[in-house]
Amino acid sequence: MTMNNLTNNNGIGVDKNYDSDFCGSIPLHLINxxxxxxxxxxxxxxxxxxxxxxxxxxxxxxxxxxxxxxxxxxxxxxxxxxxxxxxxxxxxxxxxxxxxxxxxxxxxxxxxxxxxxxxxxxxxxxxxxGANYQSHTITEFFQQIKYATSRLKQTESVESIARVAAEEIKRFTDFDKVLIYQFDKQWNGTVIGQAKEDDMSDFMGLRFPASDIPKQARELYFKSPYRLIPTRDYTPVRLLPVINPLTQRFTDLSDCNLRSVAGVHLEYMANMGIMASMSLPIIIENKLWGIISCHHKTAKNPDFEERNAMELLSSIISSQLAAKERENVISLQLTLRSKHATLLEQLYNSNSFVDGLFHGETNLQELLSLTGAAVSYDGEIKTMGNTPPIQKVKELVSWLRRNSTEQIFYTHHLPHLYPNSKDYKNEASGLIAIPLNTEQGEFILGFREETLQTVNWGGNPDQAIQLEPDGKKYHPRNSFALYQETVKFTSIPWLEEEVAAAETLQNAVMGKIIREKF
CATH class of the missing domain: 3.30.450.20 (PAS domain)
Structure with missing residues (x-):
């Protein structure tokens, strides 16, 4: 197995995957x-x-x-x-x-x-x-959406966009609580924006396991712009006849707003203490970035115009989040390019590439936000900053030689992949390894120290699904009380832009080595 196959570059809490295959296998589109x-x-x-x-x-x-x-x-x-x-x-x-x-x-x-x-x-x-809608006129809809858009444009961060989005949707719809969830790479959702009535539970900052919104349910957000449950206390309605006479199978209700809800979700709502809910997707670059989730203590059925307005607001919120994330990426890229340009000049003006990386106006640590670095080259190991002992670095290089390819390897939880590194977790819970000559054990190594993380879960994620003795029926957890998990042996994760900067640096160093030799 190659090192790249071993790598898991997701967020904090890397040792467990809560995206349940069991929940994700339920054929929601065939709920007839x-x-x-x-x-x-x-x-x-x-x-x-x-x-x-x-x-x-x-x-x-x-x-x-x-x-x-x-x-x-x-x-x-x-x-x-x-x-x-x-x-x-x-x-x-x-x-x-x-x-x-x-x-x-x-x-x-x-x-x-x-x-x-x-x-x-x-x-x-x-x-x-149809109903005689008196709650909003077209002018009122336009004014409220215009006001919400104006507030969103004045925000300065993803977090402030989420906060304003929750406030504006709650004000517009009168739902008792509005939450903005952001998914991580393992599909756990963290509440980054909230607006609520005082007597509603506070979920701000809590993380919810992926099994709460399993794969099948997430995929349906691409077919339907919202999911509305006016009341959990309803009796499902059958189709007559049960089998579609035109297809001789169940009618696919995937993108139907009226599609009934799996009983386990209604139980989940009851455990949360809500009677009605409505959710809308936040889609960025054709990927589900997050969810807007609206909760109400009593039955609530927004009219068609309100739903359309909420759909429009979700699109505007998605656009603002996408723009802010692009802005952040561009800003980081510009910073990295400036540091790389300086480092590149040092590299080519120095006697050796190691001197160019370690000494000068900037250095390797600053470029990749490292707490320590080492270079294994030509039979020697040179270090800077906070690093494992030289012998431990040599053993790590041997492990990399056995498992790595010519591609850059990076992980923010090295002890999970290489247990021997637990001895120096304080120096190297995170690692980025830039190969120069894998067969000869020549690498540029970047280290990040352990960063203990306390993850605040909305209930114990290990109890998110409770199977009955038959192994077929299951129930959601009945508690969403704060459950704290301390995550060890991890560092701050590597950003895509930092990995790209490392790849660019690899090319520059290889060019310097070739010049030195020939």
Whole structure:
């Protein structure tokens, strides 16, 4: 096994992975049930109703069975039907069309907000009853979003963006609590922004294990812009018939807002003490960066306009976070390039590359934020700063020779990979090794000292999933009280920009060596 295969360059708490394969294997897209605050229709290419949620009678006053095999045109306003046909003609498969449909049944007309999904084999329509929305006018929506955007633009850091985002979404929606989670590389989520009522639990700064939002659930955020549960206390609604007659399988409800929720998640909400929730993704460069999570102590169903506004706000927040992260990266890159340019000049003007790295206006330690460094070259080992004893460095070089490739190796938890290094964790819990000649054991080594980290978890992550004796059913943890974990044998992690700077330095040093020899 090569050294690169052994490397784990994720965040703090590296020795455990809480992204449960068990939770991630649940086929959420095949949950063939809906929430009752709306109804679902499945239509064929001729717009005949082939499948319908059983709660149709609650919304339209007619038993669900009576709608089957009937054309949609029989129930909806003619002008709306023609407009729908025109829009369907112009849209591609896989797109969603927001619409308004007025149904005529039992001598009454009832207006619905519709979301139409165009699938290859069928048309799927989600319907929620329209209401006389008085809470916000279009002008008020615009003013509040404009104000929120203005506040976000004045922020100076990722943390301040998260704080303002939570405050503005809470003010706009009146949810009791709004949390901004940021995922780490192992999909644990840390709360970096919070706005809440005084009687709600404080989650600011707490970390939640990846199993709370498993892989399958995370993937669904790319199909649906939000996930709404108006009340956890609901009875799921079946589709009639259960099997889609057009596909002869369960209807895929992946991107349906009405899709029912796994029972374990409703139990999770109950354990948290919340009745309603809504979550929106923060997507940056086509990757799920984090989640906006809204909690309410009682049932709450934001209207269609509010949901659209929240979707827009989540996009604006994502853009602001992306811009701030790019700004931080550019700033770091400029700093590293300036130091590298100085170091490069020293390198080529010095008698040896080691002198150029260790002495001058800047040095290797400053470039890569090291607490110590060593160079193993031409049978000698030279050091600077706080380093392991020379004999220990020699043993480390031998280990690198056996396991490393010609690529740069880096880790912020060396004792987890090389147990012998626990003896000098204070000098070298973090290591970056720049190969010069692996076969000869020639490396530039950068060390980082141990940095003890206290991770504040929202409940014990080792008890995030509680399996029943049958090994099939499971329950979420019932406590989110502060659980502190002290992480040992780790250093400050290496940034991608620092590794890139090390690669550039490697090329420069190799060039210097070639000049010295030839």
């Amino acid at each position: 049930l809906t929430q009752p605050h709306g109804m679902l229709l499945v239509l064929d290419s001729e717009l005949r109703i082939r499948q319908i949620s059983e709660n149709a009678a609650d919304h339209l006053g007619i038993p669900a069975e009576e709608f089957l095999e009937k054309p949609l045109a029989e129930y909806v306003n003619e002008a709306q039907y023609e407009e729908l046909l025109a829009k369907l003609e112009l849209r591609n498969q896989g797109e969603k069309i927001p619409f308004t449909l007025s149904f005529h049944t039992s001598g009454e007309e009832k207006q619905f907000t519709a979301l139409i999904h165009t699938e290859p084999a069928y048309l799927l329509i989600e319907l929620e009853e």
